[in-house]
Amino acid sequence: MTELTLWRDTERCYRAVASRDSRFDGQFIMAVRTTGIYCRPSCPAQTPKSKNVSFFPTSAAAQAGGYRACRRCLPDAVPGSPEWNVRADLAARAMRLISDGLIEREGVPGLAKRLGYSERQLGRVLTAELGAGPLALARAHRAHAARLLIEMSELPLTDVAFAAGFASVRQFNDTIREVFATTPSQLRTGRRGYVEGGTKLTLRLPYREPFDDGVFGFLAEHAAPCIESGAYGRTLRLAHGTGTVRVAPADGHVRCELRLSDLRDLSSAVSRVRRLLDLDADPEAVRRVLRADPALAPMVEAAPGIRVPGAVDGEELLLRTMIGQQVSVAAARTTTAQLAEALGERLAEPDDELTTLFPTSAKIAENSTVLHGPQRRVDAIRAVAEKLAGKEIEVHIGRDPDELREELLALPGVGPWTADYVLMRLLGVPDVLLTGDLALRKGAENLGITDLGERAQAWRPWRSYAGMYLWRKATEKGTA
Numbered sequence: 001m002t003e004l005t006l007w008r009d010t011e012r013c014y015r016a017v018a019s020r021d022s023r024f025d026g027q028f029i030m031a032v033r034t035t036g037i038y039c040r041p042s043c044p045a046q047t048p049k050s051k052n053v054s055f056f057p058t059s060a061a062a063q064a065g066g067y068r069a070c071r072r073c074l075p076d077a078v079p080g081s082p083e084w085n086v087r088a089d090l091a092a093r094a095m096r097l098i099s100d101g102l103i104e105r106e107g108v109p110g111l112a113k114r115l116g117y118s119e120r121q122l123g124r125v126l127t128a129e130l131g132a133g134p135l136a137l138a139r140a141h142r143a144h145a146a147r148l149l150i151e152m153s154e155l156p157l158t159d160v161a162f163a164a165g166f167a168s169v170r171q172f173n174d175t176i177r178e179v180f181a182t183t184p185s186q187l188r189t190g191r192r193g194y195v196e197g198g199t200k201l202t203l204r205l206p207y208r209e210p211f212d213d214g215v216f217g218f219l220a221e222h223a224a225p226c227i228e229s230g231a232y233g234r235t236l237r238l239a240h241g242t243g244t245v246r247v248a249p250a251d252g253h254v255r256c257e258l259r260l261s262d263l264r265d266l267s268s269a270v271s272r273v274r275r276l277l278d279l280d281a282d283p284e285a286v287r288r289v290l291r292a293d294p295a296l297a298p299m300v301e302a303a304p305g306i307r308v309p310g311a312v313d314g315e316e317l318l319l320r321t322m323i324g325q326q327v328s329v330a331a332a333r334t335t336t337a338q339l340a341e342a343l344g345e346r347l348a349e350p351d352d353e354l355t356t357l358f359p360t361s362a363k364i365a366e367n368s369t370v371l372h373g374p375q376r377r378v379d380a381i382r383a384v385a386e387k388l389a390g391k392e393i394e395v396h397i398g399r400d401p402d403e404l405r406e407e408l409l410a411l412p413g414v415g416p417w418t419a420d421y422v423l424m425r426l427l428g429v430p431d432v433l434l435t436g437d438l439a440l441r442k443g444a445e446n447l448g449i450t451d452l453g454e455r456a457q458a459w460r461p462w463r464s465y466a467g468m469y470l471w472r473k474a475t476e477k478g479t480a
Contacts (some may be wrong), residue, residue, distance in 0.1 A: 006027060006028055007027075007028040007029075007055045007056060007057045008055070010050075010055060013028055013030070013041070013055045014050050014053065016041045017030050017041050017043075017047060017053070018047050020041070020042045020043070020044065020047075021041060021042060022041070022042040022208070022209070023208055023209075023282070023284055024041040024042070025040045025041055025042050025075075025079060025206075025208070026040070026079045026080050026081050026208075026280070027041075027081050027082070027282075028041065028055050028056065028057060029055065029056040029057070029058065029059055029061070029062045029075060030043070030053055030054075030055060031053065031054045031055070031056060031062045031065060031067045032048045032052055032053055032067075033052050033053070033054060034048065034052045035048075036066065036067055036068060037067060037068055037069070037070045037181075038056070038059065038062035038063075038067040038068070038069060038070065038075055039070040039072075039073050039075050040070075040073045040074075040075040042073070043070055043072065043073035043075075044072065044073065045070070045072055045073070056131050057129070057130050057131050058130050058131060058132060058137065058140070059075060059076050059140050060130070060131070060132035060136045060137045060139065060140035061130060061131025061132045061136075062131075063132075063136065063139070063140055063143075063178070063179055064131065064132045064136050065131075068178060068179055068180065068181040069179050069180050069181070071180065071181065071182065076140070076143070076144045076147065077144075077147075077206065079206050079207050079208050079274075079279055079280045080099070080274065080279075080280040081095075081280065082208075082280050082281055082282040082285070089129075090115060090117065090122070090125050090126075090129075091125060091126055091129035091130055093115060093397075093398045093399070093400065094111065094115060094122065094125075094126060094134065094137075094398070095130070095137070096397040096398060097111055097114060097115070097396075097397060097398040098111070098134065098137050098138055098141055099141060099267075099271045100268050100271050100272070100397060101141070101145075101165065101239065101265075101267050101268040101271070102114065102398075103134060103135075103137075103138035103141075104138065104141075104142065104165035104264075105239050108122070108123075108134045108135060108138075111134055114394075114396070114398045115398055122134060138165075139175060140179070141165075141267065142164050142165045142166060142175065143164075143175050143176065143179045143180070144267070145163075145164040145165065145266060145267035146160055146161070146164035146166070146172065146175075146176060146184070147176075147180070147187060148201075148203070148266060148267070148270070149163055149164055149263065149266060150176075150184055150187045150188050151187060151188065152201050152202075152203065153201060153263070155263065157169075157172075157184045157185065157188075159263075160172070160184070161173075162264070163262075163263040163264045163266065164264075164266075164267070165264065165267075172184070199259055199260050199261065199263065200257065200258065200259045201257070201258045201260075201266070202255065202256070202257050202258075203255075203256045203257075203258065203270065204250070204253040204254075204255065204256075205247075205253055205254040205255075205256050205270070205273065205274060205277075205279055206252075206253055206279070207253070207254065207277075207279040207280075207281075208280075208281065208282060208283055208284075209252075209283070209305065210283055210304040210305030211249070211283070211305045211307070212303045212304065212305040212306045212307065213249040214303065214306060214307070214468075214472065215277055215278065215306075215307040215308075215309050216232050216247070216248070216249065216277075218309050218468075219232045219276070219309055220232050221329060222329060222332070222333065223333065224320075224332075224333045224334075224336035224337045224340065225333070225337045225353070226337055226340050226341060226344070226353070226354070226355050226356040227336065227337070227340050227344070227354075227356055227357070227358050228354070229246075229352075229353050229354060231246060231248070232246070232247055232248075233245060233246035233247070233351070233354055234312070234354065235347060235351075235354050235355075235356060235357050235358075236265075236269055236272070236312060236357075237313060237357050237358070238260070238262070238265035238268055238269060239264075239265060239268060240261075240262035240264045240265050241260065241261030241262035241265060242260075242261050242345075242347055242348070242357060243258060243259055243260040243261060243265060243269055244258070244259045244347070244351040244354045245257065245258050245259075245269065245273055246351075247273060247276075247277065254277060254279065256270070256273055258270075258273075259349075259351055261348065261349075272312040272313075273312070275310040275311070275312070275397070275428060276309065276310045276311065276312055277307060277309070277310070278307035278308050278309065278310055278428065279307075281307055281308075283304060283305040283306075285462070286306070286430075286462045286465045287300055287304055287305075289458075289459060289460075289461075289462050290459060290462060290465065290466055290469070292458070293455070293458060293459065295447040295448055295449050295455075296447070296459075296466060296469055299447075299469045299472070299473065300469065303469075303472070306465055306468050306469060306472075307468070308424060308425070308428065308430070308464045308465060308468055309425060310425055310426070310428055311425045311426045313358070314394075314395035314396050314397070314422075314426045315360075315361050315388050315395055316358045317395070317422055317425055317426055318384065318388070318395050318408075318414075318418075318422055319358075319361065319364065319381060319384065319385060319388075320332070320336055320358070321418050321421055321422060322377070322380065322381050322384065322413055322414070322418065323335050323336055323339070323371075323381065324336075325377060325413070325418065326377075327373070335371075335372060335373070336358075338370070338372075339358075339359060339364070339370060339371065340356045340357075340358055340359060341356065342359075342367070342370040343359035343363045343364060343367055343370060344356040344357050344358060344359045345357045345359070345360075360389070361384075361385040361386075361388035361389040362385070362389035364381070364382070364385040365382055365385035365386040365388075365389050368381065368382035368385070376413070377413060379412070379413075380411075380412040380413025380414075381413065383411070383412045383413075384411050384412065384413065384414070387411065393407050393408075393411070395408075395422070395426065396426075397426065397427060399427065401423050401427055401429050404422075404423065404427070405419050405420070405423055408422060416436065417434055417436045417437060420432045420434055421434060424464050424467075429464065430461055430462055430463075430464045430465065431460055431461040431462065431463045431464060432463060432464045432467070433452075433456050433459070433463035433464070433466065433467050434467055435452055435453055435456070437467075437471075439471055439474040439475070440467055440470045440471055440474065441470075442474040443469070443470030443471055443472070443473035443474035443475075444470050444473075446473045446474065446476070447470070447473055
């Protein structure tokens, strides 16, 4: 069921609210007409009468309707909607870009250009699908970013206003009062995080239960020294500067330590980390489908809440995937680290072993002689880097999956496995099964699955998650 259908299904939504079901947090918003407040479905306050509530697809839509955020349940501090990955339509792609802070950087014209629509068309679609236009959605995004900075840093409130993307202090003050029914200084008294050294923030990233921490192991296994650490941490290239992030599972959340050279990149960095760890997934929906297969059921029950690892940068993912073609994971790590050491930008303030950014596509195109391996692969990587640098192909989270796949397959050295792997990790496409992957096929054989292509039809629309179980089965000790 899509999100649009869900928030309009008032009976189902009200049942979720009455049971305080946290699985629906972030999937719709409840607004109470008698109080003028909007809440997450699991708000612990007394359940209002059904005749007094309305449902919205986004907090921005509730704000546009004149409602303010509940200060008890903090409806904006929840996992995002899993529909932005399940859906690949214009609204979903726009939401991914808005959450990455694109409107703050390039405005609505920049968003429309990235998506290939006119500003008028974009506004009409977003209002119809999400209950608010791009400016209202960006306003809600800025309010959430400001709340993070207010509660989790010692920054002067004037600096918070501009770091969160507001055009003026007055606009910042007015928005905080309208959205949270309080002033910025009053919000600061109830802080929930802390900051160290001026630019190091420690955040609690929520997710939907259950959560399997195997995603950290996957990322650590593929971590390239100087760019990443096995704990897991990595460097970040952001719009206004650089940063590093370290993440680890904690009780009911993911602990996230960020170091940023420019705090304007906070919300974008958080958005990328959430996609990297697939924190907005709906594990119960995945579980219901996959456990119906008797071969997968034992693994699903033993490790519920499996996540599909994402990516923080599309160009980096594509080039690293090409570097790793037909070589071991260890060899790909070594080659990537050597490339970064030779061409990567050094951080002005290294974070222990995190010292270097993955090189830009332009740098790789100009210095491809540092690459090692078969000449055909080196030539393909150089050619793709040149196209990326020249913007002949754009690999970002706002792309339509089908269009991006077609463009990727037209590149030299990019076959179906590489294209599908990029779609799965960058765009979070939930229904990709890499049937040509040898390890995945080994995992299927270890489970007694011989007709993988046909068997996988029953796993729709969660074949990406099924693939993660198959990969895990292939690497389990004691399997042939």
